[in-house]
Amino acid sequence: GENVEQHPSTLSVQEGDSAVIKCTYSDSASNYFPWYKQELGKGPQLIIDIRSNVGEKKDQRIAVTLNKTAKHFSLHITETQPEDSAVYFCAASKGGSYIPTFGRGTSLIVHP
C-alpha cells in the first residue's frame, strides 16, 4: 500500500519567515495530494490540494509543489503569521478511491 513520509515533525519560525514542509510518497499511481491544517482542539481542514497533472498551485501565502518523478511534494507558507501555528498533514490518494494515506504531521510554531 501507499506510504507517506512527512518532514520535519516540528518546525519553529519567526513571524514573517517562510516555512516549508516536505512529503514523499511510495505509490506512483497516487494522483491527488491534499494538505490539511489542524488547529488546537479542532479537526483537520483542507487548505490546498494538487493533482498529478499540475506541478505547482498557489493560494495567497500558501503554495504546493509536486515532483512526480521523485515522488515528493511540498507545502510552502510565506510571510508566516502567528495564526499559521497549527499541525499540518499531507496526504496522498488515487483518484476515485477516496481513501487517503496521511503523513504523521508537522507542528508549525510561528513566534511573534
Add this chain to the structure above:
Amino acid sequence: NAGVTQTPKFQVLKTGQSMTLQCAQDMNHNSMYWYRQDPGMGLRLIYYSASEGTTDKGEVPNGYNVSRLNKREFSLRLESAAPSQTSVYFCASSQSDTQYFGPGTRLTVL
C-alpha cells in the same frame, strides 16, 4: 449547515466498558470515515463506508465495530474498551477527494 458533528466531545471509560461514538453529516456525502489520532502517529483509518449499506476495514480495525445507520450517520462502537484505545477519534465525510472532518471525540480508557 453544521457539516460533520460528533458526540460526545469527551469520554472517560474504564477497561472493559463499551460505548458508541456518534457521527452525522448534513452535506449529503456518500463516503464516511473513522480515524484515530495519536501523538506522532498522524491519522490512522479505522473503518470507512464508501456508500450507504457498505463498510470496510481500514488500517487499525481491531477492537472496533461500525454501523452505517443511513446516509447521514456513521457510528463507531468499542465493545470492550482497552487502555490502548485512548485516543482522539475523528469522523470525516467526502463526496469526492476532499474530506471534511468533525471536531473529534477525546476518549480516555483507564
